[in-house]
Amino acid sequence: MTETRPSPALPDSADVVVLGAGPAGLVLGNLLLAAGIDCVVVERATPAQVRTRARAGFLAPNTVRILDRHGLADGLHRHGSTHGTCEFRTGQGSFRLDYGALGHREPHTVYPQQDLVSDLLEAYLGAGGRIRFSTEALSVHDADGPRPYVLTRGADDDRPTRWNARYVAGCDGRHGAARRSLPPGTTLHHHDHGVSWLGLLAEAPPSLDAVGYAVHDRGFAGHMARSPRITRYYLQCRRGAPDNAWTDEQIWDELDLRMRAAEHGPLRRGAIVERGVVDLACDVVEPLRHGSLLLAGDAAGLAAPAAAKGANLAVLAAEALAEALTDALAHGDDAALDRYSVRVLTHIWRAREFTHWMTGLLHDLPGPDRPGGPSFHASLRRARLDSLRTSRAHQVWFAENYVGV
Incomplete structure (x- = not known):
């Protein structure tokens, strides 16, 4: 795999600069390329690190449908396995739930996230996608103006590179440049x-x-x-x-x-x-749109791991954001980006509610004990x-x- 890098002294540009090469950033990059939209992905890790970062491995049925819809699911179908049973072991006995046979009768697909990311990266590079590894996004500027840009610095650069953009997709996590560049007064819910x-x-x-x-x-x-x-x-x-x-x-x-x-x-x-x-x-940023800066994945909201929602929400948000950016760039429908924020926040909050319930199910959460007896929780x-x-x-x-x- 050969990576071309611009001279740090020269500005570069893309219709969409995507920050982060996790599930959100790479799904988004693939879908933008398929829609004919020029984009570049900026990732601070090396290719080897991107391919080996071990994270969650449970893909929701809707995540598999999204990847199928866009031709990105070959690897998980070849190497993944379905799973639909939980076993709870407690002091009052143990029991099993065959959740894959209940409700909508849909199991999870077990596929390590690093393998999914490797698949997405191969698809993106195979389609001619541009990516800058070992390059840290430092800050996003003028997101409310007509000419937003991102400053980045590569491992060997002596000064920052300026990337001009029409839109910036922040898929670089809770500590990334997108979050650091949010305007004052942005609402951040944290629990x-x-x-x-x-x-x-x-x-x-x-x-x-x-x-x-x-x-x-x-x-x-x-x-x-x-x-x-x-x-x-x-x-x-x-x-x-x-x-x-x-x-x-x-x-x-x-x-x-x-x-x-x-x-x-x-x-x-x-x-x-x-x-x-x-x-x-957990936390949630509201709204997910700030002018030309849009958030997805963990940058939009961090999910506690008790219910395996993080990567699944990231893929869902990436598809929704790709649709909204396509509407804005190809059809002039700027309001689609506001609709993206409302739509994805609805899913994020529902996932947070279940994760909160699940965390309470599995732990004796901090709280005052009753004298002489077990805690209320x-x-x-x-x-x-x-x-x-x-x-x-x-x-x-x-x-x-x-x-x-």
Whole structure:
């Protein structure tokens, strides 16, 4: 793969400058190219880093439909697998939900995000798409004026490059240039769930044929298969704890305890090849349009990982933004960009509501304890789990929201 880079001394231009080469940015880039719109993607990571960033791996049915619609789903159909079962392990017993047979009867597709990103990148480059790797977007300027531009700096550049644009698509996450360039007075909703997870990637075969959610007095534990050889685990940990606070053996012992290996059998162990602590929080920017600057993916809103909504919302937003930018550039319908913001925020808020509920289902959220008894939140959690175990209506609601965006 050969990458051409402009001289940092010369300005460059594109109808749309896309910041970030994650799922949102690469889906958007592919769809803009297919619509005949000139675009360039700016990405601070190297090609190898882009292809190997391990993230979520559960694709919603609507995400698969979007990728199918635009010819971007060959890899996931060849190498992905369907999954439609959750197993909840609690102190009051364990139960399974075959959510893929409930509601709209739609399962997830398990396909590691780094593999999806690699597919999208190959499609984009194969179609002649322009991308600047190892290049950081520094800031977006004059988004409310007639000539917006982006300043970037490559790893070997001695001064910034100016990219002139008609529109800038911020798909570069919550800490990227798009968010940093939002005008004063922009509304940012933020909620910290008060919970932290130690996220783990293990070279170990899955230990159960379901997504495992373990609710335990010592904290939550989760099991999510990624491939026949790789499994992702989560352990609730103390806020502020470093990711190396436990040895690998201590981690496996704690996972066995919380996932109740005494009742269900020990987990299949292996080398832990990746670990990192994540604080469960969410935020939403309103609106998603600020003149010529538009937000998608995590730049539009960060999703806590409890319900695997982040990448799925990113793909949905990218398709909607591609449609709106096409209407604006090809047909002069500038109002389509305002409609994009309203449409996608509706999906984001619905996903946030379910993620908030799911976080409360899995954790004893911080709150005052009643003297001599369990916390109020722990009692609510038990009631929610009991309802999910016994109520068909509740199970259908769960299934539709679990796979939906």
